[in-house]
Structures are given as structure tokens and as C-alpha cells.
Amino acid sequence: METKMEAPAAVQANKGFRVWWQLMRPHTLTAGFVPVTIGTALALHEGQINILLFLAMLIASLLIQAATNMFNEYYDYKRGLDNEESVGIGGAIVRDGVKPETVLGLALSFFGIATLIGVYICMESSWWIAVIGIICMLVAYLYTGGPLPIAYTPFGELISGLFMGLIIILLSFYIQSGSVTTESILISIPISILVGAIMLSNNIRDLDGDKENGRKTVAILIGRKNAVNLLAAMFAVSYLWVAGLALSNEFSFWLLLVFLSIPKANEAVKGFKGKMKPIEMMPAMKATAQTNTIFGLLLTIGLTVSFFL
Template identity: 60%
Template sequence: MTKVIEADRGLKVWWHLTRPHTLTASFVPVFLGTAIALAIEKETIDFGLFFAMLIASMLIQAATNMFNEYYDYKLGLDNEHSVGIGGTIVRHGVQPKTIMLIALSFYAIAVLLGIYICASTSWWLAAVGLVCMLIGFLYTGGPYPIAYSPFGEIVSGAVMGMGIVLIAFYIQTLTVTLDAVLLSVPSMILVGAIMLSNNIRDIVGDTEGGRKTLAILVGRGHAISVLSGFFIVSYLWVIALVAIDGITFWALIIFVSVPKPLRAIQIFRDKKEAKEVMPAMKYTAQTNTIFGFLLGIGLLAHYFLS
């Protein structure tokens, strides 16, 4: 019985290492890009490519989280009291080199999946995929980590939000259309919002650690206002697409998710301690998940019901 409990704890440690709450930032864009391909371009979906893209994206996201764990430890930013980390190194004594080995193994599997995707579509995607993987590493690795700069939100949003949506769309259609780009913008913004919420939570520790994140540069109060702006623009963007670009009214189902960002902003304004604002981060991530999922569902509803 003791061995079973220990094994269960071990699995939980490794599961937390992937930071599962962040994996929706890779899952939702793949779903949305595929939904756009079916609903807007009327393409027949290749589910082999869909699942290969989905798994590769989640592996790259998980590996990026592990690089973050590794380099934050190496730079002395994480300790056993740090909030929002996997904690495998500082709390559970896992060797840093083991974390790096797992991350690189995830990258290797993603490369194999990428080869299958490129062989089925276009080898130009190999260059795009390698750039995305390099950015994932450089986000917290290298001499000038992106995450420690004011550009973390825009880079993560462009790659994990818009980039994945458009790649998922491309592998089904072999093209990139204006509608696909326009529909990927909210995904880009909301993935950036996840990163901004993380930086708002960590503003004290990041300041002490010498980071220059957007939240630090503009100050906590203004950072919360920027986060509010991210949410507002995302919803207004879809309204504009419905009114101007002729996107289906079904897309407005996204407003079911509105309570999540409202709650996130309320918590950030009412609380300041890192542990107290953890729910706000959860609501921000849920906004990205539910918004993107509902947008895809709205497009599919129009396709199947029209």
C-alpha cells in the first residue's frame, strides 16, 4: 500500500512538472485552427494530422515549462516557497539535468511528429516548427531570456496563439487566408494574457530577480489595466468580425465565458499576495480555453446547421 501511495505521489510530481493548467494554451489553438479550416474553408479534416499537431504542440508547451523550471532554478529565482512552479527541483529534489533531459526528449518526439506533418503537407513547415521550438527554448533559456523582458506576452501570444492556429489551419488547407489570420487574433491576445497574469502575480519576486517584464515596467496597477484591455479587445474583435467580416453570429457564443475574465480582474484588484491571486491566473487561463473552444464551436455550429 505504501508503494502505491509513493508511486501516486511520484506521478503527481511529474504531472505538475508539465504545469498542466498551461497546456490549454497549446490545445485550444489547434482546435480553433482546425475548426476554421472545416467551417470557413469547407475542408475535409485529416484527423491524423490534427492529432499529430495537437500532441506536438502540447509536448513543446510542456518542454517550454520545463526549460522555465530549469533556468529559473539555475538563476536562483525559484525556491521551495515559490508559487506557481512545478517544484520538482526545489521541493522534490529532482536533478536539474533530469528536467532538461525530459524536456529535450519531448522536443525529440515533437520533431518526429513534425516530420510526419511536413511529409504530409509541406517541408516549409519544418523551418516554422524549428523557429517555434527555438523560441520555446529561448523563452527562459539563453543569455537574454524572452520571459525576463517586456516582450514575453507578445512573443508567447504570437507563437502559441496565432502561430499554432495558423499552422493547424495550414496543414488542413495548405494555405493561410485572411479570415484565418483575423480569427486567430483573439487567441494571440489571450495567450499573451496568460503570460501577463503570471507576471502580475510574480511582480515582487521578478523585480528582486532583476527581470524587466511588462508588468514591472508599467507597474502593477497599470498591468492589471492592460490585462483588462486584453480581455476587452478579444471580445470586441469577434463582434467586429461578425458585424464587418460576415463571420457567423454563432461566434458570439464566446460571451458565455465573460464571467471568467471579470473574476480574474476583480481578484487581481482586491488581492496582492502571490498565493491569493493564484485563482486569478486560473480564471485567465480558463478564459483562453473557454473563449477559444466556444469560438470554434460557434463556427462549427454554423457549418453543421446551415
């Protein structure tokens, strides 16, 4: 009897962990940590790195990204957009029975922890960081919350790329170096594009459902085929941009390491072509996020290696 009772408890525990992990939508968390590592690696060229500041920025960025995903889960449920058959969602509310208020409360708790970490970052750098941090959290909330969510408009890719790419890289660079340079802005552009690509891949997958619910995403406005072509163009521009930086006098040829991630970008584009069902496009969406991760890590390695050589 004891053996029979212990197994279900273990299964339940594993399921519980899976529910909360999926709620954070781990495939999107790459947009939280890649910009921080790049901004910090670039700051190496300006002086020594404060590891505690790096870790604080990393954790705060991941918490805000996870909270954004939870707001998405909560408000899509409240608007009746999610059901048990919905693909790509955490599913904590509609499939696993988690109370909507619990999801909202957890998201706000993550914001609260990120705010406390932000106070430490400000104490070690500048209180102007607090202003930018508040704006970032407001945008994160308004991405799916509020009367007109950003995610329902054609500006989702642009806003996400701007804040989770350029802004986070510049913040990560600034808290270490105390400045914002032309180089830091230039290096943030391809990552901003790739973060936007993650959002675009999500909107390509959800095109039909979003259209039925009155959303006006870029994928809906230009159509699925053109959206996939746009995704390919975003990848191409990111690689060409880095190639241009590597050929300039301000950066090293080591940045060309990012080209090792091209097969994954190619996999993402091919994975969308000819697909119509959301479940069929999940591997392509995953490959898009992986492209950002691999590209970002290789860029970080390139920046770090060029500092020591």
C-alpha cells in the same frame, strides 16, 4: 505487515504522478491545444479535415508547451530564482528532489518527439512547416533559456501570443487547407491576445520576486495596478474583436458564443485587484487560463456550428 507496506507505496506512486504532472504546469497547456482546435475548425470551411494531422498537430503543440515549462523550471533553478516557497512553479527540483538534469533531459525528449511528429506533418503537407517548427522550438527554448531570456523582458506577452496564438492557428489551418487566408489571420488575433494575457497574469503574480531578480516584464515597468488594467483591456479587445468578426459578412453570429465566457474573465480581473501576495493571486491566474480555454472552445464550437448550418 503487508497492508502497512502497501499504503506508503500507493502514496508514493500518487506523489510521483503528481510531481510529473505539475512539472508540465497543466494550467498553461490551454495555450497549446486551443489554437490547434480553432485552426482546425476554421479549416472545416475549406474542405475535409484530416483527423490524424489534427491529432499530430495537437500532440506536438502540447509537447512543445510542456517542454517550455520544463525549460523554465530548469533555468530558473540554475539562476537561483526558485526555492521551496516559490508559488506557481512545478517544484519538481526544489520541492520534490528531481535532478535538474532529469528535467532538462525530459524537456529535450519532448522536443525530440515533437520533431518526429513534425516530420509526419511535413510529409503530409509541406516541408516549409519544418522551418517554422524549428523557429517555434527555438523561441520556446529561448523564452527562459539563453543569455537573455524572453520571459525576463517586456516582450514575453507579445512573443508568446504571436507563436502560441497566431502561428499555431495558422499552421493548424494550413496543414488542413493548404493555404493561409485573411479570415484565418483575423480569427487568430483574439486568441493571441488571450495567450499573452496568461503570461501577463503570471507576471502580475510574480511582480515582486521578478523585480528583485532584475527582470523587466511589462507588469514591472507599468506597475501592478496598470498591469491589471491592461489585463482587463486585453480581455475587452478580444471580445470586441470577435463581435466585429460576427457582424462582418465573412463570419457567423455563432462566434458570439464566446461571450458566455465573460464571467470567467471578470473573475480573473477581480481576483487580482487588491491582492499583493502571490498565493492570493493564484485563483485569478487560474481564471485567466480558464478564460482562454472556455473562450477558445466556444469559438471552436461557433466555427463548427456555422459550417453545418
